Amino acid sequence: MSVVTVDPMKSSTTSPIPLxxxxxxxxxxxAFSWExxxxxxxxTLLGHSVVLFRPTEGKVAALEDRCCQCQCIEIPGQTKIPGKARVAAFTVRERDQxxxxxxxxxxDVEPTAEPPVYDVHSSGLYLFEGDTCHYDAPYQLIHDNLLDLSHLGYVHLHTIGGDAKTHMHAKMTVESEGDTVxxxxxxxxxxxxxxxxxxYPFTCRVDRWQEVEFHVNHLRIWTGAxxxxxxxxxxxDRGGFHMRGFHGVTPETESSSHYFWTIxxxxxxNPEAVKQKVVEQTRLTFDEDKVVIEAQYRNMCRFPNREMIDIHVDVGANRARRILDRLRSPGNYLHNAWRKRSSTAIQYRNNRKRLS
Known part of the structure; x- marks a missing residue:
């Protein structure tokens, strides 16, 4: 798999908009709802300390993890409360657990869209379970791992892999549109x-599929045979054995990540017994991934200036990295700001026409 060292991005003294x-x-x-x-x-998410909780009405709330109150309501020994004695609140949504x-x-910029729907959790067609995992490695390395499933043949011999030659020579297509791969x-x-x-009661040999869908904030992986x-x-509507994975990859810092997964x-x-077997083996699979990815990052830190070499299975991961680089760039910010100003100007002009 290909890897690229990501250094901390610092703003130039001449640029008003940092990368x-x-x-x-x-x-x-x-988080998951059951947590x-x-x-x-x-x-800690994207370098921000956050605390989550459920108020009495049951909806999830999130605050900066700095004080026990959203806004201070009492200070012992004085009656006046400073207006700045408050912490930031974050916008959160809960759907499909x-x-x-x-x-x-x-x-104070409001969301431009609602968070993704993941109806695998709510359709009733599948049984699922999941967990969270912490990585001492950058989030992009987890993306790389999930977008290159050829590693299954080498790393996961006792669960979902083995037969390395077949994995390396699988027929592969890669498509990208907008911010997805x-x-x-x-x-x-x-x-x-x-x-x-x-x-699953297979009779003998199988035809396998692996479909990976990358989004900036999560990946969806549908595999089976x-x-x-x-x-x-x-x-x-194919039959056979299905495994549908949700993979929420959220940066903690530049060098650590949270990994939220369900299968x-x-x-x-024997639905419950089979589900537990699949969950246990999936957990073992991700434990193996964690060992490899963290070791990979430690090695990258030892040799920070070594050039990485891509091979044919790195196409999807490289496209995902280009999307992330574009979204992190000042150019993307300016483009979105221009679109917002243009939309406001058009709306203003249309309102003037209606009033004239």
């Missing part, structure tokens, strides 16, 4: 990996 370390004006995953119970939950937080480039890999007439065999030669792999599956029999 952002992370893409802003974006929703990011901050927020009686006690507040503290996390995922809690999202909005990070804007400028203060889609990688599709097909492995026909292949040996089913251990997790698949344990979860059919008995070889029984159905086309591009059918939307959904469609057991043919």
């Amino acid at each position: 952002s370390t992370f893409p802003l004006d974006q929703w990011y995953v901050v 927020l119970k009686e006690k507040p939950l503290a996390r 995922i809690v999202w937080i909005w990070f804007a480039r400028e203060p 889609r990688v599709v890999r097909h492995m026909l007439d292949s040996t089913p990996p251990p997790t698949y065999v344990a979860a 059919l008995d070889a030669g029984t159905e086309p792999l591009d059918a939307k 959904a599956t469609n057991p043919k029999s």
Whole structure:
């Protein structure tokens, strides 16, 4: 897989708009619904200390993790309370058991859209479970790992991988549009990996698919298999064994990340037992990824000036990195500001026409 060292981005003394370390004006995953119970939950996200909690009405709220009150209401020994004795509040949304937080480039900028829908959690077609994981590595390395599933053949021999030659020679297509990248890999007439065999009654060899969809704030991975030669792999309603993964990758700092994952599956029999088997093996898979990615980053820090060399499986990851670089750039900020000013000017002109 290809890796690129990301240095802290500093603003020039002549530039009024600094290059952002992370893409802003974006929703990011901050928690799962089941994590927020009686006690507040503290996390650092994009360098910001945030505390989450559920008020009595049940909706999730988020504040800067600096004080016990959103606005100070009492100071012992004095009656006057300074107007600045308050902490910042963040915009949060909860849908499909995922809690999202909005990070804007400028203060008090409202979200331009609602957070993504992920109806795999709510459709009733799948059983799912998930967890969170902390990485001592930059978030881009997690993206790289998820967009290059050829590593399954080498890293995950006892779960969803093995058969490295088949993985490296899979038929692969890569498409990109706007801020998304889609990688599709097909492995026909292949040996089913251990997790698949344990979860589904395949007769012998299988046709496997891997579909990865990159978004700036999360990835969706749909993998699975059919008995070889029984159905086309591009059918939307294909049968067989399915694993649908949600991967919320949120930077903590420039060199650490939060990884929010769920795995959904469609057991043919013994649904709870099969679901637990899939979840356990998925957890083991991600533990293996964490070891590799953190070791990779430590090695990058030891050799910070070494040039990285791409191979054919790095196409999707490289496109995702270009999207992130574009969204972090001052040019993207200026373009969006220009569009906003243009829209305001058009609206003003139309209003003048209606009044005249």
